[in-house]
Amino acid sequence: MIERIKLDKESNIPLYQQLYENIRSIIEEENLDGEKLPSIRTLSKSLQVNNVTVVNAYKQLETEGYIYKVPGSGTFVRKPVYNLETSSMEEGDMELMISGIFPLLKDSIDFATVSPTPELFPIEEFKQSLIEVLDRDRGMAFLYPEITGYGPLRESISKFLIDNYSIDVNKEQILITSGGQQGLDIISKTLVTQGDTILVENPTYPGAFSAFKSRGARIVGLPLESDGINLDLLKGYVKRYNPRFIYIMPNYQSPTTISYSKEKMKELLRMAKEYDFYIIEDDFLTDLSFEGNKKLPLKTYDRNDNVIFIKSFSKIFMPGVRIGFMTIPGKLFKELIKAKHSTDISSSGYLQRAFDLYLRKDFWKSHMDTIINDYYEKYKLMKEELDHLSHFGLSYKDPKGGLSIWVELPKSWDSMNLYEECSKRKLAIVPGKVFFIDNESFDNYIRLSFSAVTKDEIKKGMNILKEILSHSKLDKIDTYMPFL
Amino acid sequence: MIERIKLDKESNIPLYQQLYENIRSIIEEENLDGEKLPSIRTLSKSLQVNNVTVVNAYKQLETEGYIYKVPGSGTFVRKPVYNLETSSMEEGDMELMISGIFPLLKDSIDFATVSPTPELFPIEEFKQSLIEVLDRDRGMAFLYPEITGYGPLRESISKFLIDNYSIDVNKEQILITSGGQQGLDIISKTLVTQGDTILVENPTYPGAFSAFKSRGARIVGLPLESDGINLDLLKGYVKRYNPRFIYIMPNYQSPTTISYSKEKMKELLRMAKEYDFYIIEDDFLTDLSFEGNKKLPLKTYDRNDNVIFIKSFSKIFMPGVRIGFMTIPGKLFKELIKAKHSTDISSSGYLQRAFDLYLRKDFWKSHMDTIINDYYEKYKLMKEELDHLSHFGLSYKDPKGGLSIWVELPKSWDSMNLYEECSKRKLAIVPGKVFFIDNESFDNYIRLSFSAVTKDEIKKGMNILKEILSHSKLDKIDTYMPFL
Structure with missing residues (x-):
């Protein structure tokens, strides 16, 4: 030069x-x-x-x-900046998009992500706890906590479980995780080895799917009925595949929003005992019931330690705290804590201490009342608006809780077509495809969430949807014609 | 009843x-x-x-x-409480003990764990940042951050890298992790599949070993010389095994405390380019130099994106914050963020924001000065005390930095014997066995750390050691006689 x-x-x-x-x-x-x-x-x-x-x-x-x-x-x-936003989205990146790796289009109305509304976060109360921990524990707050988690927090969670769900699990059987997803990762590391068969609901949560897949599991899907998976089919699969565990979301299942009946729960537990498999219960929404009577987790009825209960607080508290927990069956104790240790040593001791104080101060109940009221309003509104679109052939099963609605489109449609039309008009929705085990096939479902939008945005978004339904052709045959 | x-x-x-x-x-x-x-x-x-x-x-x-x-x-x-402390330690639980899963004996002097001293934590400064973030960002502070991490923190880290190590990596190539261990876990998920061969230093950090092992890797160890691994041997192994990566700690290696020479670093980079493998650089102590001239990471000299630099702040800041990061080679971008996502979605957004503020406010430098001075005093004291034991046949290479000393015992001794004698007298040390790939064999090394003890405790602990050396028989043959 x-x-x-x-x-x-x-x-x-x-x-x-x-x-x-x-x-x-x-x-x-x-x-x-x-x-x-x-x-x-x-x-x-x-x-x-x-x-x-x-x-x-x-x-x-x-x-x-x-x-x-x-x-x-x-x-x-110096090397110039590599810019993620200029790298284009390829086939197969759908999951990344859903997971928020690829940011949504700016200014779009977001019916896609199931993120809670930050305005509802109990900042003042949690701030009190955060500061109190600093003043009380000083440097100790930032040491490594025990691998299973900060002892007093495991105690409060044990109390939380009995008070809220009548689940009797003592603090020694609780493992604090960095959110619910980490519970799935730790389970995978402990229970999945190359070639194992795992049974899951179909459709299911893609984050679980990829955690199991990453360990080389063969994944077999169980179709869902309105009160849970088909148990006859399960029995057949269990005999045939001898799975180490099945993975389910018994209340407000994602994405279908269905909840298991108490009868099905009990029969499932009976089968787990008889055929000796674990049930991974992923619970992130049980608390968000819009009916009078509260739902109880499957774990409540588990008398034989067959259920590993994974709880996320991301949707009902705040996702950025990244604190969740799982229950530990006695037999898996050492293996699970070894897996936790090699995953991230331990979850932040400081946040664990603050969350412990928050739970002990009984801020929890009033927080739950606040968010249930707020989400209930949005839920009602979205249902009302959806009912106005029923003449286009859209239908749904009333979830009666949770943060989204699973909408069935006419059988001849492909949800990807609708997804693409919505994207063009800056409405973010999730096509069913993302949640199905065999996501190569067509499907005619979309998931609409009301958690991250205002009431006004719900109305606007539904209007956009109405416009699209009035003017667009969404049948699969139309789009795929060129290949015929 | x-x-x-x-x-x-x-x-x-x-x-x-x-x-x-x-x-x-x-x-x-x-x-x-x-x-x-x-x-x-x-x-x-x-x-x-x-x-x-x-x-x-x-x-x-x-x-x-x-x-x-x-x-x-x-x-x-209700079921009675299951008590971990009553469950006895079995063979093979050594690693758990070291990792702190099994708590140390109460009231023991702790030369075992490499935990930083909580009295040295910059609580006041970090508290300022924690509160400022709450007041500034409110609910936003607790939303999911981007999967790669909170943008401004990645920016401050990019600046940190160039200011401290002359490493030129822009924010898009940085992935925030929940501590350094998670970096290893994510690497394993991305780069290790069943049967792959991974090269590591021998002895090495057991947490890395178990992360690779858990993915089914075959692990081959490279012996260490006083300036790094033997490169001739590396060349042979690379040709023979064609490893996807090698895992090393170039500065103050754990447990041997050796640092690579600049020449060896450069030759290693040349080989990585020629034979196309990644080098995972695990850095947690580079900053803790007790010499005048600061050490630089291997990544500083990397011009071809062959080095994945994993940084932990646990030893030099505070372990309970659980924030670390790794650099992302362009080619692995998507795979690494997918792995991060299925691991724990993202690291706590709140702590990321607070750590970002902490870095921006330039609290860092004075914190480093404080801890280096303090650890330097303890380091000098432990060396002095060790020198008084040289007539027992104990020797060590001066680490000139870091938080521990790797002590060689007479060849005829088994470090497990010394470990057990120390345990009896409530002195916690780590036997070399824990760090060797083939940990079935005898070894004659122990690791003594000075980070979690006071000066007074260093003196007391060294006195206990002296007593043991004066009175106990530590030869392998003695203990294993019964089996002959």
Whole structure:
């Protein structure tokens, strides 16, 4: 590059300034990423200028981020920023989109993500707990807690379980996790080895699917009826595949929103005992009931330690706290804590202490009342609006709780077509495809969530949907014609 | 149980009280864990007492935690607490002990764990940041952050990297993790499949070993010389095994405390480029130098994106924050964020925001000065004390940084013998065995850490060690005689 540098020693512009501008243009015009610049001595010598001139030019380039120094090695050109947003979305990235890895279109109405509304977060109460822990525990708050979790928090959770769900699990059988997803990851590490068969509801939560898949599991889906999985089919599959566990969401299942009947729960537990498999119960919405009588988890009825109960507080408290827990069957104790340890040593001790105080101070109940009231209003509104679209052939089963509605489209439609039309008009929805085990096939379902939108946005979004339904052709045959 | 209940209707003791005491004794004497109690109706009928008598007795039993109700199902006996501390330590649990799963003996002097001293934690400064984030961001602070991490934190870390290590990595190439261990877990999920060969230093960090092992990797160890692994051997292994990556700790390696020479670092990078493998650089101590000139990571010299740099702040900041990061090679971007997502969705957004503020406010430098001064004093003291034991045949290579010393014992000794003698006298040390890939064999090394003890404790601990060395027989042959 030295040969390209042109300095005018007669000019009024200081030499170091000229030199700086020369090098900057060269960097901008050529692909010099990571390349080493000539040393100060070499450059000053070949340009016949003072050392200080080069030093000053380099200093300015460094300040502006064009170059950087490595002590003992020299000066290098900085690499330009790699921009995620310019990388286009490929086939198979649907899951990433849903998971929020690819951000939604800006200014779109978000019926897609099941994120709770930040306005409903109990910031003041939690702040009290956060500060109190700092004043009370000082440096201790930031040490490694026990791997199973901060003892007093496991105690409060044991109390939470008996008070809220009549679940009798003592603190030694509780493992604090960094959110519910980590529970799934730890289960996978402990119970899944290459080639194992795992039974799941179909459709199901893709995050669970990928945790099991990543361990090399073969995944077999169980279709859902209005009161849970088909138990006759389950029996057949259990005999045939001898699965280590089945993975289910007994209350407000995602995405179908169905809840298991108490009879089915009990029969399922009977089968788990008879055929000796674990049931992974993923619970993130049980508390969000819009009916008078509260639902109870499957774990409540488990007398034989067959159920591993995974609880996430992300949807009913705040996702950014990343604290959840799981129950530990005695037989798996050591294996599970070893897996937790090799996953992230332990979850943040500070947040565990603060969440413990929050639970002990009984802030919980009033928080639940607040959010249930708020979500109930949105739920009613979305149902009302959906009912106005029934003549297009849309239908749904009333979830009576949770944060979304699972809408069935006419059989001839492909949900991807509707998804694409919605995207064009800045309405984010989730096509059913994402949740089905065999997601190569067509499906005619969409999931609409009301948790991350205002009432006003619900109305606007539903209007957009109505427009699309009135004017677009959504049959599968239309789109796929070119391939016929 | 009904037949065992004896009530005295003539007594002055109220009937409900008698009934309560009867049932309590039965529960205490018999193994009724989880069993269902008779319904109130059944019991009152067969005992010929009033319903209210049974209700009151059950109420008292419930208050005292003996029984609990499940709505719609009945009343059950609570299970007694399962106590981890009563479960004895088995062979193969050494790693758990080291990891702190099995708590150290109470009142022991702790030369075992490499935990930083809580008195040195910058609580006041971090508290400022924690509160400022709450006031500034309110509910937003507790939403899911981007999967790669909170944008501004990735920016501050990019700046941290260039300022501290002359590492030029922009924010899009940084993935925030829940501590360094999670970096290893994510790497394993992305790069290790069943049967792959991974090269590691031998001895090495057992947490890495178990993360790779859990994915079914075959692990091959590379012996360490005083300036890093033997490169000739590495070359042979690379050709033979074609490993996807090698895992190393170039500065203050754990447990040997050796640091790689700059020449070896550069040669290693050359080989990584030529033979196309990744180098996982695990960095948790680079900053803790007790020499004048600061060490630089291997990543500083990496021009070809061959190094995945994993940084833990647990030892130099506070472990309970659980925030670390790793750099992402462009080619692995999607796979790594998918793995992060299925691991725990994202790390706590709140702590990420607070740590970002902490870094931006330049609290970092003065914190580092404080801890380096403090650890330097302890390091000097432990070395002095060790030097007094050299006539027993103990030797070590001066680490010149870090938080522990790797002590070589006479060749004829087995470190497990010394470990056991120390345990008896309440001195916790780590036997070398834990760190060797093939940990079935004898070894004659121990690791002594000075991070979690006071100066006074260092003196006391070294006195205990001296006593043991003066009076105990530690040769392997002695202990294993019975099996000959």
